[in-house]
Amino acid sequence: MNSLLATLQPYPFERLKELFASVTPNSAYRPISLGIGEPRHATPQLVLDALAGATRELSSYPPTAGSSALREACASWVQRRYGAGVDPATQILPVNGTREALFAFAQAIVNGRTPDATVICPNPFYQIYEGAALLAGATPYFVPSDPSRNFNINWDGVRPSTWNNTQLVYVCSPGNPTGAVMPMADWERLFELSARHNFVIASDECYSEIYFRDERPLGGLEAALKVGLRDFKNFVLFTSLSKRSNVPGMRSGFVAGDANILKQFLLYRTYHGCAMSGMVQAGSIAAWNDEAHVAANRELYRKKFAAVTPMLAAVLDVRLPDAGFYLWAAVPDGDDERFARDLFAHYNVTVLPGSYLARSAEGANPGAGRIRMALVAETEECAEAARRIVDFVKGTRR
Numbered sequence: 001m002n003s004l005l006a007t008l009q010p011y012p013f014e015r016l017k018e019l020f021a022s023v024t025p026n027s028a029y030r031p032i033s034l035g036i037g038e039p040r041h042a043t044p045q046l047v048l049d050a051l052a053g054a055t056r057e058l059s060s061y062p063p064t065a066g067s068s069a070l071r072e073a074c075a076s077w078v079q080r081r082y083g084a085g086v087d088p089a090t091q092i093l094p095v096n097g098t099r100e101a102l103f104a105f106a107q108a109i110v111n112g113r114t115p116d117a118t119v120i121c122p123n124p125f126y127q128i129y130e131g132a133a134l135l136a137g138a139t140p141y142f143v144p145s146d147p148s149r150n151f152n153i154n155w156d157g158v159r160p161s162t163w164n165n166t167q168l169v170y171v172c173s174p175g176n177p178t179g180a181v182m183p184m185a186d187w188e189r190l191f192e193l194s195a196r197h198n199f200v201i202a203s204d205e206c207y208s209e210i211y212f213r214d215e216r217p218l219g220g221l222e223a224a225l226k227v228g229l230r231d232f233k234n235f236v237l238f239t240s241l242s243k244r245s246n247v248p249g250m251r252s253g254f255v256a257g258d259a260n261i262l263k264q265f266l267l268y269r270t271y272h273g274c275a276m277s278g279m280v281q282a283g284s285i286a287a288w289n290d291e292a293h294v295a296a297n298r299e300l301y302r303k304k305f306a307a308v309t310p311m312l313a314a315v316l317d318v319r320l321p322d323a324g325f326y327l328w329a330a331v332p333d334g335d336d337e338r339f340a341r342d343l344f345a346h347y348n349v350t351v352l353p354g355s356y357l358a359r360s361a362e363g364a365n366p367g368a369g370r371i372r373m374a375l376v377a378e379t380e381e382c383a384e385a386a387r388r389i390v391d392f393v394k395g396t397r398r
């Protein structure tokens with residue numbers, strides 16, 4: 001066996017299952033889960049129609065680079081969304097959701113035979129980054145999100161000796177679980193460091209279309225153009241339809257950026273065998289070409305967050321994030337595991353302990369004392385969960 005497999009950590013939901021194993025939830029309440037971040041709004045009809053109209057695609061092998069029609073649809077979306085012109089022939093690749101791509105990317109980029117090969121991950125973070133780094137033979141290095149910087153990362157907190165060993169940096173903006181959007185000044189600093197230390201930036205932006213303020217979240221491609229990085233050297237964007245278009249089961253996204261890197265990534269993917277089904281490509285073209293369903297979806301989240309956030313803010317340290325569909329709240333006594341377990345026991349509401357989404361680094365776990373709540377269910381169900389959380393914190397029963 002590949003001995004690196006033994007270095008993988010249990011997934012947060014496995015840990016949650018273990019935490020709840022000995023608990024019997026209060027059956028007076030029906031179960032509500034704010035645990036898993038899986039979109040639950042309806043899939044748009046136009047995507048379903050496009051999929052249904054493309055069954056003939058199943059009779060042939062799709063090319064790993066996708067069809068030119070799909071790559072053009074992605075490039076047009078990048079132009080409209082970020083004002084960035086990318087060449088659909090060389091600067092776009094379809095992927096089967098960002099999860100597989102974020103993982104595969106490290107396998108293609110990282111040279112694990114280099115001593116002290118390092119991959120930088122935000123902390124808390126999406127667990128795939130860590131597994132990708134470990135299986136690529138690198139050591140993940142965790143940099144904490146900083147509550148005093150709107151949960152953004154202070155890149156200057158990383159030592160020069162660490163940067164020297166760094167081959168890849170994962171950025172997650174808007175962040176899961178924090179909802180933070182990385183500001184221009186932080187992008188500028190990261191691009192400077194990338195130029196100096198020659199590392200690649202993998203920018204996971206799969207929550208970019210769910211935001212709560214008028215300004216759209218700044219994207220990495222936009223930031224690269226602002227610093228004059230016209231060829232997007234050492235930068236690759238990862239984006240997805242899962243959250244934007246409520247199709248987590250379709251498995252569709254794309255990467256865009258540095259043409260030299262994408263050429264190598266395409267080579268890797270050809271061997272890995274992860275071409276996107278032609279049927280999914282047809283559904284994806286329809287989705288990327290339409291913004292009306294995205295605006296309607298965003299509006300649903302806005303109304304939901306406007307209803308639920310103030311209820312929770314009355315009893316928890318929590319506020320409306322920049323973007324995404326999570327609330328990242330501090331719990332009153334600082335024990336996130338106990339909070340999640342007792343809430344489940346007394347009120348049958350599932351939330352995820354923040355410490356499960358982060359690693360202890362330099363003596364601290366930046367997820368400790370926090371919980372993540374995914375507001376993916378309908379507003380009334382989320383509001384009911386919030387009412388129960390209020391009662392739980394206040395120690396009252398309804």
Ligand SMILES: Cc1ncc(COP(=O)(O)O)c(C=O)c1O
Nearest residue numbers: 097098099126176204206240242
């Ligand atoms: C931060 C982050 N990145 C990537 C993904 C993967 O999404 P998908 O593979 O559906 O694009 C998720 C899914 O929850 C996520 O939270």
